[in-house]
Amino acid sequence: MNRKEHIRRCIAKRAAQELKDGDVVNLGIGIPTLVSDYVPPNVSIHLHTENGMLEVGPSPPPEQADPQLINASRQPVSELPGASYFDSGLSFAIMRGGHLDATIIGALQVSQKGDLASWAIPGKPILGVGGAMDLVVGAKRVIVATTHQTKDGQPKILPECTYPLTAREEVDVLVTEHAVFRFEKGKMILVEIGDHLSLEDLKLITPAEYEIHSQLAVVDRWEGVC
Amino acid sequence: MVGGFGLSGAPLRLIDALEKAEVRDLTVISNNIGSPGKGLGKLLNSGRIKKAIGTYFTTNPDVGKAYHAGKIEVELLPQGTFCEAIRAGGSGIPAFYTPTAVGTVLAKGKEIRYFDGRPYVLERALRGDVSLIRAHKADELGNLVYYKTARNFNPLMAMASDWVIAEVDEIVPAGSLDPEAIVTPHVFVDILVTE
Numbered sequence: 410m411n412r413k414e415h416i417r418r419c420i421a422k423r424a425a426q427e428l429k430d431g432d433v434v435n436l437g438i439g440i441p442t443l444v445s446d447y448v449p450p451n452v453s454i455h456l457h458t459e460n461g462m463l464e465v466g467p468s469p470p471p472e473q474a475d476p477q478l479i480n481a482s483r484q485p486v487s488e489l490p491g492a493s494y495f496d497s498g499l500s501f502a503i504m505r506g507g508h509l510d511a512t513i514i515g516a517l518q519v520s521q522k523g524d525l526a527s528w529a530i531p532g533k534p535i536l537g538v539g540g541a542m543d544l545v546v547g548a549k550r551v552i553v554a555t556t557h558q559t560k561d562g563q564p565k566i567l568p569e570c571t572y573p574l575t576a577r578e579e580v581d582v583l584v585t586e587h588a589v590f591r592f593e594k595g596k597m598i599l600v601e602i603g604d605h606l607s608l609e610d611l612k613l614i615t616p617a618e619y620e621i622h623s624q625l626a627v628v629d630r631w632e633g634v635c
Numbered sequence: 636m637v638g639g640f641g642l643s644g645a646p647l648r649l650i651d652a653l654e655k656a657e658v659r660d661l662t663v664i665s666n667n668i669g670s671p672g673k674g675l676g677k678l679l680n681s682g683r684i685k686k687a688i689g690t691y692f693t694t695n696p697d698v699g700k701a702y703h704a705g706k707i708e709v710e711l712l713p714q715g716t717f718c719e720a721i722r723a724g725g726s727g728i729p730a731f732y733t734p735t736a737v738g739t740v741l742a743k744g745k746e747i748r749y750f751d752g753r754p755y756v757l758e759r760a761l762r763g764d765v766s767l768i769r770a771h772k773a774d775e776l777g778n779l780v781y782y783k784t785a786r787n788f789n790p791l792m793a794m795a796s797d798w799v800i801a802e803v804d805e806i807v808p809a810g811s812l813d814p815e816a817i818v819t820p821h822v823f824v825d826i827l828v829t830e
Contacts, residue, residue: 459714460640460784476643477785483641483694494783496790496818497640497666498722501715505735534702535711535740537693543715543735577738 416556416586419630422447424513424554424584428454435459435504435544437514438482440554444513457509459540461500464492481540501540504547512548514541516555516583518570521617523580523592525553526572535573545576557585558614566590566617586630587611590619598622603630636721636763636792637665637675641694644785645674646769646802649828653767654678662686664721664763666714666788668698682706688761690714713741716758718791723760725794725823730759766796770819773803774810777824778817786818793823800826 410418421443428434428448433455436444445467448454456465458480465480466487474485503509518526525545529535545551558564566583583590588611589601597619602611604627639645650669654677661678666689669676676695678684684701686708692698701707712720713735723731732755736742746757768789771782779801781789793799801824 458784460643460787462784475783478783479640479643480784481640483643488783494781494786496718497714497787498718498791501718505715505733529740534699534709536699536702536709537691538711538713538741539691540714542713542739542741546735546737547715574739 418443418447419586420554420556420584423589423630424552425449427513427550427552427582427584428452428511431455432510433457433463433503433508435509435512435548437512437541437544439515440556441513441515442482444554457500457503458486459497459500459504459544461495461497462486462492463495463503464489466492501543501547504540504543507547507549509544509548511550511552512544513552513554514545516553516565518565518567518572519553519555519580519583519617520570521566521568521597521619522595523578523597524570525551525575525580526570527575529573531572541575545579550581551579552582552584553580554584557587564614564616566615568617587614589626591622596620599625601626601628604628605630636761636766636768636796637663638766638768638787638789638792639665639667639669639674640784640787641667642670642674644769644781644787644789645669646767646800647674648830649767649769649800649802650674650678654681654683659683660685662688664688664761664792666690666717667694668692670695671697679707686710688712688717690717711741712758717761718788720758720761721788721791721795724762725791728760730757732757761795763792763796765798765800766792768792768799768801770801770803772805772807772812773801773824773827773829774807774812774821776809777801777821777827778809778812779803779819779821779824780812780816781818790819793819798826799824800828802828805829 425447435457466489600622688710742756770779
């Protein structure tokens with residue numbers, strides 16, 4: 410596994426630990442999709458996909474793939490026992506109506522107030538939003554799983570988002586390869602840091618203003634991923 | 636209106652027929668504009684689409700090209716708002732308030748109203764002249780059942796146009812579909828098409 414994939418899996422594994430037994434969960438595109446590989450064995454979750462299905466199962470072998478049984482990333486999936494299908498209106502009622510316990514979603518930028526930018530880049534035409542806005546506004550808990558910086562080394566965790574917003578003040582937890590932050594009452598709090606970097610190192614790559622939790626956890630984020 | 640999430644549940648035969656017909660300057664209400672050269676992507680490439688209303692056009696790079704060239708107008712809605720606007724359009728509701736998109740560029744110029752201390756954006760319902768939808772089976776009356784995730788926007792779009800044409804795999808005698816399993820009652824369906 411190359412370094413990039415290793416980092417993505419680190420983030421997915423830590424994000425999976427945020428899920429609780431019995432949660433109804435929607436996983437976004439990218440790193441969040443990997444989360445299903447790392448759900449702890451004592452936790453059972455119910456996966457929802459916005460194109461109209463609950464109890465989404467893993468991708469089948471290619472010969473069993475059905476082009477009419479797909480997730481929102483248009484990947485073939487399977488049915489778990491107790492699966493149901495519904496129209497898109499009902500699927501978004503599940504989100505907006507507060508029936509989804511958590512969503513794990515990627516990000517282009519996150520602000521210190523918990524604003525999320527995940528769908529558009531300034532100066533480019535706005536041609537696709539999909540279900541991201543409804544998902545983030547509707548889910549009871551919004552868990553962002555993203556690399557700490559862009560692939561060019563630019564910061565993503567900022568005082569204010571400079572990209573178009575997906576939603577304001579909706580992020581509850583932010584998981585990166587270096588740290589975990591929680592957002593409470595408009596404040597961003599560092600609750601966990603990897604033992605591979607210092608608080609000063611983290612500050613240098615994190616322009617957002619954040620508090621440090623009195624019981625900050627220092628963990629080996631790389632152990633057991635590969 | 637045209638059903639489908641990408642090509643899944645899209646009425647591909649009806650779209651082919653539309654491409655052969657002499658219609659142009661269409662306003663298409665659909666989640667996507669197909670893929671390059673497939674589904675609604677064909678109709679786009681033959682210059683029939685004047686305006687697209689949907690949620691996710693980035694799956695077909697031809698939409699971006701046509702937009703840059705000034706050949707089509709694009710109106711983007713969050714997917715949940717898009718669904719609800721169609722459901723409202725089919726249900727006699729002219730507009731509704733939703734929390735989605737508040738504080739974002741997609742709420743620009745739209746009315747904001749507070750309910751119980753929380754802001755909501757006013758969105759108008761959507762209706763079409765014609766809906767092209769895809770279902771699995773129909774009975775002779777036009778009752779419809781769907782197949783897995785190919786259902787998506789189709790039952791909503793069946794409600795929200797003056798004329799509704801459903802492409803189906805099979806037409807069976809009335810009485811042979813389980814009444815408890817029918818998703819779209821025949822009242823919404825005008826024409827059935829099968830091979």
